[in-house]
Amino acid sequence: MAGVQTARRLTFQPLTGKANRVSTPSPIPAGLYAQWRASHAAVALHDGDRVSPPPEKWLQLVWHHQRLRRDALKLVDGRRVRILHPGFHSCEGGPDFRDAVIHVEGAQPLTGAIEIDLQPSGWKAHHHDTNPAFGNVVLHVIWSRGAATSGRATLAMEPHLDAPWDELLPWLQAEGQPWQEEFLGRCCAPLKELAVDSRNALIRQAALVRFHRKADDLARRARDIGWDGALWEGLFRALGYKHNTWPMERLAAVVTGGHGRQKTDTALMLEARLLGIANLLPHESRARAGGTLPRHLQELWNLWWRERERWDEVVFPASIWRRHGLRPANFPQRRLALAARWLAEADFIARMETWFIDDGSATALLGKLQPKPDEHWSWHWTLDSTRLAKPQPLLGASRVTDLAVNVILPWFSARARAGRNEPLALRAKELGLAWPAGEDNTLLKQARIRLLGGGARGLESTAASQQGLLQILRDFCARTNALCDGCRFPELVKGISVQ
Ligand code: SF4
Numbered sequence: 001m002a003g004v005q006t007a008r009r010l011t012f013q014p015l016t017g018k019a020n021r022v023s024t025p026s027p028i029p030a031g032l033y034a035q036w037r038a039s040h041a042a043v044a045l046h047d048g049d050r051v052s053p054p055p056e057k058w059l060q061l062v063w064h065h066q067r068l069r070r071d072a073l074k075l076v077d078g079r080r081v082r083i084l085h086p087g088f089h090s091c092e093g094g095p096d097f098r099d100a101v102i103h104v105e106g107a108q109p110l111t112g113a114i115e116i117d118l119q120p121s122g123w124k125a126h127h128h129d130t131n132p133a134f135g136n137v138v139l140h141v142i143w144s145r146g147a148a149t150s151g152r153a154t155l156a157m158e159p160h161l162d163a164p165w166d167e168l169l170p171w172l173q174a175e176g177q178p179w180q181e182e183f184l185g186r187c188c189a190p191l192k193e194l195a196v197d198s199r200n201a202l203i204r205q206a207a208l209v210r211f212h213r214k215a216d217d218l219a220r221r222a223r224d225i226g227w228d229g230a231l232w233e234g235l236f237r238a239l240g241y242k243h244n245t246w247p248m249e250r251l252a253a254v255v256t257g258g259h260g261r262q263k264t265d266t267a268l269m270l271e272a273r274l275l276g277i278a279n280l281l282p283h284e285s286r287a288r289a290g291g292t293l294p295r296h297l298q299e300l301w302n303l304w305w306r307e308r309e310r311w312d313e314v315v316f317p318a319s320i321w322r323r324h325g326l327r328p329a330n331f332p333q334r335r336l337a338l339a340a341r342w343l344a345e346a347d348f349i350a351r352m353e354t355w356f357i358d359d360g361s362a363t364a365l366l367g368k369l370q371p372k373p374d375e376h377w378s379w380h381w382t383l384d385s386t387r388l389a390k391p392q393p394l395l396g397a398s399r400v401t402d403l404a405v406n407v408i409l410p411w412f413s414a415r416a417r418a419g420r421n422e423p424l425a426l427r428a429k430e431l432g433l434a435w436p437a438g439e440d441n442t443l444l445k446q447a448r449i450r451l452l453g454g455g456a457r458g459l460e461s462t463a464a465s466q467q468g469l470l471q472i473l474r475d476f477c478a479r480t481n482a483l484c485d486g487c488r489f490p491e492l493v494k495g496i497s498v499q
Pocket residue numbers: 184185186187188450451472473476477478480483484487488489490
């Protein structure tokens with residue numbers, strides 16, 4: 001089949017793809033996991049319930065995920081504010097989020113903590129005003145409108161929510177804090193007793209819940225910034241890999257929206273722009289070892305000098321990036337070099353569509369996303385690091401799995417559903433279910449220990465298995481303690497055993 005060139009065709013053209021189908025009859029009823037989740041996983045609230053004011057923990061989740069109309073935020077005193085980074089949730093007492101970065105209209109960007117209270121009066125009532133741990137709070141976030149009482153910039157959350165409360169509720173119920181400890185769960189025994197194909201089917205259903213949640217998130221963003229914008233934002237976010245998702249997402253908004261780029265921009269120009277705005281270009285004087293600047297860096301500076309003034313307002317504070325603990329392959333500079341090469345391809349999205357309809361394999365996706373070998377980036381981890389002994393690709397196979405299952409396939413699913421193209425929506429789902437497993441990580445290890453006693457015998461070696469385990473952690477484990485108090489999952493699983 002010939003390649004797909006337009007979004008219109010993706011939305012309405014019937015499917016004639018070649019990917020392997022995985023639609024075998026399920027040993028458990030369709031949608032069983034989603035039913036369980038709706039009736040047993042959530043806290044004691046139902047879609048449509050209105051809680052006023054909501055629990056503070058929910059406000060923290062809204063803040064953490066920035067479920068706010070980010071381009072329209074105004075403080076209670078009327079000044080505009082941009083959230084350059086929402087900060088990192090803190091469980092150690094003190095303010096709710098630390099190391100956030102905000103930019104209030106007419107002032108320099110500020111780094112500091114965020115405190116969230118239901119009422120403006122919470123600041124004094126909770127004695128934050130006399131507690132030195134709250135001295136570096138740069139933004140006091142409250143639920144509904146009210147006067148500032150903290151002496152800090154104050155933002156009311158309710159008027160800025162990005163969706164009606166009824167729409168946010170199911171999402172809030174689905175979110176949770178990742179479970180941190182290793183402990184054998186009470187569901188471990190019933191899951192082990194379950195026939196292997198039933199257990200795999202259950203985990204696949206949980207994976208589908210996760211897949212559709214991601215697709216819904218992308219569809220929601222597409223409502224505001226269009227389908228292309230939502231894809232770029234998702235790709236950048238995925239390249240931010242855990243700690244740098246926020247600045248990456250923000251960069252996507254700046255460079256891919258409005259007049260952020262021109263059709264004539266080369267990969268080098270885009271790389272200079274991204275790194276310049278990100279404040280990740282090593283300063284000339286610092287990088288000039290022995291009097292010479294590495295050639296690639298010199299070329300980037302030559303380009304960035306010409307346009308830096310235009311971007312002055314949006315350049316990030318350098319402290320926004322987290323580098324500690326990152327593997328060299330995940331360094332933000334390297335990720336942005338990759339993103340620049342994708343952005344420079346005028347037909348990037350059309351090529352994704354061709355891949356989706358004509359092929360759909362992981363190998364072909366890696367081929368589409370992997371840029372050509374590069375004189376600098378194939379041989380250096382960063383802009384000013386020493387030359388490597390062996391060339392390294394800009395994109396590794398494990399990152400392709402992350403991009404596919406977290407962004408690209410959910411995005412195709414959301415688009416197809418928006419266009420009422422059931423065959424293409426089905427194709428996105430089936431490719432997601434059959435996608436090969438990605439890299440293992442700590443959370444997955446914990447899930448295997450807690451749910452499966454550490455063993456993976458009979459577990460399908462797919463990304464869907466991994467995603468399904470993570471979803472069960474989020475839906476059930478994150479809502480109770482390490483002793484599984486009150487968790488209904490074990491009895492639900494036992495119910496399958498005796499059906
Ligand atoms: S909390 Fe529930 S789902 Fe999680 S390990 Fe315990 S019994 Fe299993």
